[in-house]
Amino acid sequence: xxxxxxxxxxxxxxxxxKVAYDIAESGICPMTTADLLGIMxxxxxxxxxxxxxxxxxxxxxxxxxxxxxxxxxxxxxNTGPEHILVTTGAIEANFLLLNVLLELGDHVxxxxxxxxxxxxxxxxxGCEVTPWRLRPExxxxxxxxxxxxxxxxxxxxxxxxxxxxPTGAMLSxxxxxxxxDLAVARGARLLSDEAYRWLEIPGGERLAAPIRNRGDAGxxxxxLSKPFGLPGLxxxxxxxxxxxxxxxxxxxxxxxxxxxxxxxxxxVLALRHRDRLVERTQSIVTQNLATAEAWFAAHxxxxxxxxxxxxxxxxxxxxxxxxxxxxxxxxxxxxxxxLAPGSAFGLEHTLRIGIGQxxxxxxxxxxxxxxxxxxxxxxxxxxxxxxxLAAAAPALVAGTSS
Ligand SMILES: Cc1ncc(COP(=O)(O)O)c(C=O)c1O
Numbered sequence: 001x002x003x004x005x006x007x008x009x010x011x012x013x014x015x016x017x018k019v020a021y022d023i024a025e026s027g028i029c030p031m032t033t034a035d036l037l038g039i040m041x042x043x044x045x046x047x048x049x050x051x052x053x054x055x056x057x058x059x060x061x062x063x064x065x066x067x068x069x070x071x072x073x074x075x076x077x078n079t080g081p082e083h084i085l086v087t088t089g090a091i092e093a094n095f096l097l098l099n100v101l102l103e104l105g106d107h108v109x110x111x112x113x114x115x116x117x118x119x120x121x122x123x124x125x126g127c128e129v130t131p132w133r134l135r136p137e138x139x140x141x142x143x144x145x146x147x148x149x150x151x152x153x154x155x156x157x158x159x160x161x162x163x164x165x166p167t168g169a170m171l172s173x174x175x176x177x178x179x180x181d182l183a184v185a186r187g188a189r190l191l192s193d194e195a196y197r198w199l200e201i202p203g204g205e206r207l208a209a210p211i212r213n214r215g216d217a218g219x220x221x222x223x224l225s226k227p228f229g230l231p232g233l234x235x236x237x238x239x240x241x242x243x244x245x246x247x248x249x250x251x252x253x254x255x256x257x258x259x260x261x262x263x264x265x266x267x268v269l270a271l272r273h274r275d276r277l278v279e280r281t282q283s284i285v286t287q288n289l290a291t292a293e294a295w296f297a298a299h300x301x302x303x304x305x306x307x308x309x310x311x312x313x314x315x316x317x318x319x320x321x322x323x324x325x326x327x328x329x330x331x332x333x334x335x336x337x338x339l340a341p342g343s344a345f346g347l348e349h350t351l352r353i354g355i356g357q358x359x360x361x362x363x364x365x366x367x368x369x370x371x372x373x374x375x376x377x378x379x380x381x382x383x384x385x386x387x388x389l390a391a392a393a394p395a396l397v398a399g400t401s402s
Pocket of ligand 1: 193
């Protein structure tokens with residue numbers, strides 16, 4: 001398989017271990033193992049620690065431990081452990097699903113812009129991928145009428161991501177249901193990348209129920225990376241019909257075989273204490289949202305954003321006449337700040353910002369970003385002619401049917 005370069009991942013890996021203020025990250029700031037154990041009552045903590053230290057580090061159950069699959073299955077309706085395959089992050093779940101479901105010449109409709117993997121793997125397989133575009137000028141509205149016109153009798157798969165990376169847009173439950181019905185009516189399947197599940201904006205809209213709950217044409221992909229700050233565990237999963245899970249598992253035999261045993265055990269702990277982890281996440285997001293709102297208001301001549309409706313990501317639009325890659329490189333190299341270049345998503349003059357970082361780091365990262373902008377202005381970088389930040393970053397709006 002020949003596949004295009006994953007632009008964002010290449011860029012992130014250049015800087016992510018080097019900068020002090022990473023405010024581009026797509027997940028909530030990572031927990032330590034001590035943090036995870038620390039949320040348990042003392043007695044449980046001691047018992048758990050002893051169990052972890054004595055866990056034989058042999059190969060684990062290939063599809064993920066029964067404990068982990070049962071806990072995950074319980075987060076969906078009509079789903080048992082046989083419907084879950086634990087994978088090396090959501091990225092492996094997506095990769096396996098796209099490879100098992102698609103063949104050369106198939107037609108796919110995939111949301112765009114997007115986490116690049118969602119379209120790139122299908123293109124590498126030789127599928128015809130029609131983008132379902134979210135456009136800045138419509139506030140990144142999911143236009144369901146447009147989608148209807150993109151699906152043909154040859155469409156095998158529709159790929160969505162909600163809440164959305166990189167815009168923070170979101171499908172309502174009714175919209176996701178309508179897409180499911182469209183897929184079923186045309187004999188297609190619907191792959192819903194739900195990497196940002198459990199990431200409601202505090203006081204904001206409810207997330208749509210996982211697509212798996214609607215029936216066998218819906219495939220949900222999930223992860224512990226984004227909502228719980230556990231990306232280093234590399235634990236993701238798919239929730240899908242048992243035959244599809246079996247086919248993906250058979251393909252995975254050639255790739256990673258099974259999840260890491262210790263990671264599987266830590267994932268079980270995280271899911272058992274999911275409510276406490278969600279509380280931690282909500283507290284971080286609440287603080288960072290307030291910081292961000294104040295910062296955008298203070299620098300409204302230079303920046304604007306579309307706050308996320310769900311998830312952790314949004315686009316920062318800037319007025320300076322400088323390409324996003326050049327700006328992002330300068331921020332990283334000279335200010336130790338990471339904001340991802342919008343060019344990786346085909347959205348020039350934007351930077352992707354994540355609101356999951358530790359609040360003090362997030363606040364300092366924004367201050368340093370403002371300093372960089374001021375320095376660039378002082379050095380003679382102009383504002384883009386006709387740059388209209390208010391028009392570039394309208395409020396995120398709900399789709400047609402919500
Ligand atoms: C939409 C989306 N899907 C999947 C992934 C992969 O996540 P992981 O492999 O860490 O679970 C990401 C990571 O950024 C993402 O944004």
